[in-house]
Amino acid sequence: MNRRSFLAGALAAPMIATARAQDAPKPDAPPPPPDLFAENAPFSREALDETARLLSTRPYEAPASQLPNGYADLAQDVFRSIRTAPGRSIWAQDNRGVTVDLLPGGWIYRSPVRVSLIEDGKVRPAPNDASWFDFGRAPPPPADRPFPFSGISASAAIDAQGALREFAQFQGGAIFRALARGQVFGASARGLAIDTGEPNGEEFPLFRALWVERPQAAANTLEVYALLDSRRVTGAYRLTLRPGEITVVDVEFTLFPREELGHVGVAPMTSTFYFGPNDRAGVDDVRGRAHRSEGLQIWNGGGEWIWRPLSNPTELQISVFTDRNPRGFGLLQRQRAFPAYNDLNRRYDRMPSAWVEPIGDWDEGQFQLLEIPTESDxxxxxxxxxxxxxxxxxxERFSRAYRLHWCWTPPDRPAGAVCAGTYCGAAGGRRRRFVVDFAGDAVADPNRAAQIRPMVSATVGQIRDPQGRHNPEIKGYRVTFDLDPGNEELSELRMVLEADGKPVSETWLYRWTA
Known part of the structure; x- marks a missing residue:
């Protein structure tokens, strides 16, 4: 493959402006990236890094859609009827422990993704054709034209019965998600966030190409490499997936900015919070809750554990937590009882918590939490x-690594009591009543309840009638108090349980807004 054909077609979309074949290259033109798409080309992480670095020296050009006519307008249910054709799952017959399926383009997935396999250290491109799919209720695409991919999914014998089941997806921008044994898909992760919540608008990087390495026999591990590209940055990613009781994804990446980036989000996660017992204003619903995640957990560099219940605000809210070398953070789903949700379709009670464990020195920075108004789940x-x-x-190169756990309960957790529920309701006038339950060994003994003191404070307004008592129903501790905000519209609340002058719980934070 020559330079011109590689640059024009290697990523199944234009990536940079190329000269006409008869034009002589300029003496100072940067060399083309290594050809990681040619049949039998040697693949290495170093070569992928160099591809991303050289790509960053060239102007960005957005990928052009290669969808057949009408596929960008497919209804969601019609698009979901497209399945992998019989016998086309990759490595299904090789006893590898993991199989891979290609995902079709269409509906909202309009940017093509180039997919290649790595076998014995050599690249084997996956041909862009329609033979990979059974198109269900969608119109069959023209047989004489390439058909684009939108990503990949991976399956393994993740449940007790041993049948193969999908446990990970890479589809849409730089989005990926996974689940653990017995779960359904919920929260998502991204490769990178840029200018999220900024007035100038967010920039959405794409995984333009994926390379999937053939796993060792019965290894139950999958290596995925990705090339990220956007207007102002490129990146090389290596993701190691290990499905199981906790599905672990090790992420290593290196970024190469085209321009200065002042607002970058590392290890970004996205989820949904529609309503819950702490925030259901204006909701008339047969369900008790509707959320993929109920709170943000932070284990900061100073060793403090923080729990921040999520909400569905009336206006965009951005919360910032400054830190240095964080130990962990994630979007958690703590409530696991089906009656709390009463939803047999979405099964929020079975959606995973997503927990990030930073690896190495992450220096100074801040956690950012964005809560955006929504009228549905x-x-x-x-x-x-x-x-x-x-x-x-x-x-300049920017490299980081982290371990992402998709789980029922994160492997890291506070030594003291944790928040088991936050409830909020009217208390007369502008007052709001809060009930917060804590659970754990530190508060399980009813004889110790008299020694525990709830330390509650508010940035504005007054905390009224704080009371704490043993909660025998959860073998924990319940705190009840009222917030009198006066004429204020926003107040930051903070609470920690103490005994003998020392904290015995995580720190509960809450933002109340009128």
Missing amino acids: VNENIYCYWRPKAPLKPG
């Missing part, structure tokens, strides 16, 4: 990520 309206303090400079 269809749209993702919750965003969280780590924002480095120092901007990313063009021409």
Whole structure:
């Protein structure tokens, strides 16, 4: 494959402006990236890094849709009827422990993704044709034209019965998600966030190409490499997936900015919070809750555990938590009882918690949490990520690594009591009544309840009638108090349980708004 054909077609979309074949290259033109798409080309992480670096030296060009006529307008249910054709799952007959399916383009997935396999260290491109799919209720595309992919999914014998089941997806922008044994898909992760919540608008990077390495026999591990591209940055990613009781995704990446980036989100996650017992104003619904995640958990560099219940605000809310070298953070789903949700279709009670464990030195920065108003539980309206303090400079490499756990309960958890529920309701006038339950060994003994003191404070307004008592129904501790905001419209609440002058619980934070 020559330079011109590679640059024009390697990513199944134009990536840079290329000269006509008869034009001589300029002496100072940067060399083309290594050809990681040619049949039998050697693949390495170093080669992928160099591809991303050289790509960052060239102007960005958005990918052009290669969808057949009408496929960008497919209804969701019609698009979902497209399935992998019989016998086309990759490595299904090789006893590898993991199989891979290609995902079709169409509906909202309009940017093509180039997919290649890595076998014995060599690249084997997946041909872009329609033979990979059974098109169900969708009109069959023209047989004489390439058919684009939108990503990949992976399956493994993740449940007790041993049948293969989908446990991970890479589809849509730089989005990926996973689940653990017995779960259904819920929260999502992204490769990178740029200018999220900024007035100038968010920039959405894309995984333009994926390379999937053939796993060792019965290894139950999958290696996925990705090339990220957007207007101001490129990146090389390596993701190692290990499905199981906790599905672990190890993420290593290196970024190469085209321009200075002042607002970058590392290890970003997205989820949905429509309503819950702490925030259901204006909701008339047979369900008790509707959310993929109920709170943000932070284990900061100073060793403090923070729990921040999520909400569905009337206006965009951005919360910032400054830190250095964080130990962990994630969007958690703690309530696991089906009656709390009463939803047999979405099964929020079975959706995973997503927990990030930073690896190495992450320096100074801040956690950012965005809560966006939503009128349904269809749209993702919750965003969280780590924002480095120092901007990313063009021409400089930026590398980080982290371990992402998709789980029922994160492997890291507070030593003290944790928040088991936050409830909020009217208390007369502008007052709001809060009930917060804590559970754990530190508060399980009813004889110790008299020694526990709830330390509650508010940035504005007055805390009225704080009371704490043993809660025998959960073998925990319940705190009840009223917030009298006066004429204020916003107040930041904070609470921690103490005994003998020392904290015995995580720190509960809550933002009340009128």
